[in-house]
Amino acid sequence: MTDAAPTHLDLDQLADALAGEPHEHLAGCASCTSRLGELQAAEAGVVAALRALPDPPVPAELADRLSAAFAAGSPLAAARSSVTALPAQAPRRRFLPAAAAAVLLVSGAGLGYALVTGSTSGDDIAASGDSAAGLAAGRGLVQNASGADYADPASVSAALPAVLAGTARAAESMDSTAMRAQPESEDQADSSAELPAPAAAAVPEDPLARLRDPAGLQDCLTAVLPPEEPDLRPRALDYATYQGQPALAVVLPDPEPGKLSVFVVGPDCAAADAKVLSFLRVDAP
């Protein structure tokens, strides 16, 4: 931009010198040395001014939204929302009424972390409406069954390498234990009386069967994957558990290198409602 004195240090270089980076030029240049002293003095004033800056108060609307979200009870309750409810590349979201906030909050939270992807992964993946199904069912994604509990970080860490490799198979134990572990609250017991009695069930019904079926899986992934990210494909699927309950873990790329995003959804995950049980970011193995 300026060629006034190319031999002198520019402001960044002076700043680096102030931060402790040695610079040969300084030893022989009185002008720059003097300049460095000025900068040092000025910096003290800048720091003092910065330190005195008041924090802007949280807007009342935002405070209400946050309170509503955290007061809504469990994150599971708040998570019972459709991820697809989030408008794609939307007109900017305005402050929402508190009631709607909790719903949109969760979908936003997941998307904020999970659904940013490198823009160049769509080599041969059609950016069509059914890409999710193509990705999941037709693109060779192994239906892992690690048996991991995605509420337990240690369990996830242990399972992840095999899950990503597509070699995590513990289907037998997972299916049976998941069924047995499924507690029914009193008020649900009547309506679910048809469930096979665990002891009698030679082949217990697989609660995740619908999500193993390509159509059911597509339906679920439609909710999990954002419409504006047609190139995004899961890294892996794991038919596992969450807090002892059957759950599907959808492992996605994460914007941060070395990380993975994991959506954990319940057996009822569908386009209209992803039934997100948990969202976590984990270190890629």
Place this chain on the structure above:
Amino acid sequence: VTQGPPALGLVEDPADGDARDRALLAAHVAGDPDAFGTLVGHHRDRLWAVALRTLGEREEAADALQDALLSAYRAAGSYRGDARVTTWLHRVVVNACLDRVRRRQARPTVPMPEQGGSAEPVDKHDALGARETALEIEAALAELPMEQRCAIMLVDVHGMSVEDVASVLGVPAGTVKSRCSRGRARLALSLGHLRNRPEIPPVPPAPGKAQSQGGGA
């Protein structure tokens, strides 16, 4: 859900509230429905300031903050106690904000909210109208490249240690120092603390203002 025992050796100063924060977080993980809201209440203003100063635009900052806090809400079980709770919360919020910045950059079709340009980051209702200097400083801060602004905001404005900020930003401490120093130098110039001698080339304005790469090893 595991949350290891509090790393007592790492709790430096009870007065800074970390012991309280850890207890609240543990209570949240254990199912206390009010604990997380209480925890956030202690840090909300500061975290809001982080989001607002990082993104420079109120609505997006609000979205980022709520996204981040809900993520923290759900990921609390993965907090391992090796950093202070407030550092962890800052990390979650800063990352949420930076994710948004990256998405802006990746999608040029999405209108770029005006970043700096004015004293926009400070709301006119913030009762700071009389604080002319605060507005000026905020405006100058908003003009800094993103990396420098983040580092300065956390270190100088919020008083975090360089080590904590390095942890928040995921960069070496030396990088934080460099970003701070460069950012302060720019602020010194733009705020008039430093005479702009013609023979010393100032750093050219970073292209695209806040989204530039400027600053840092």
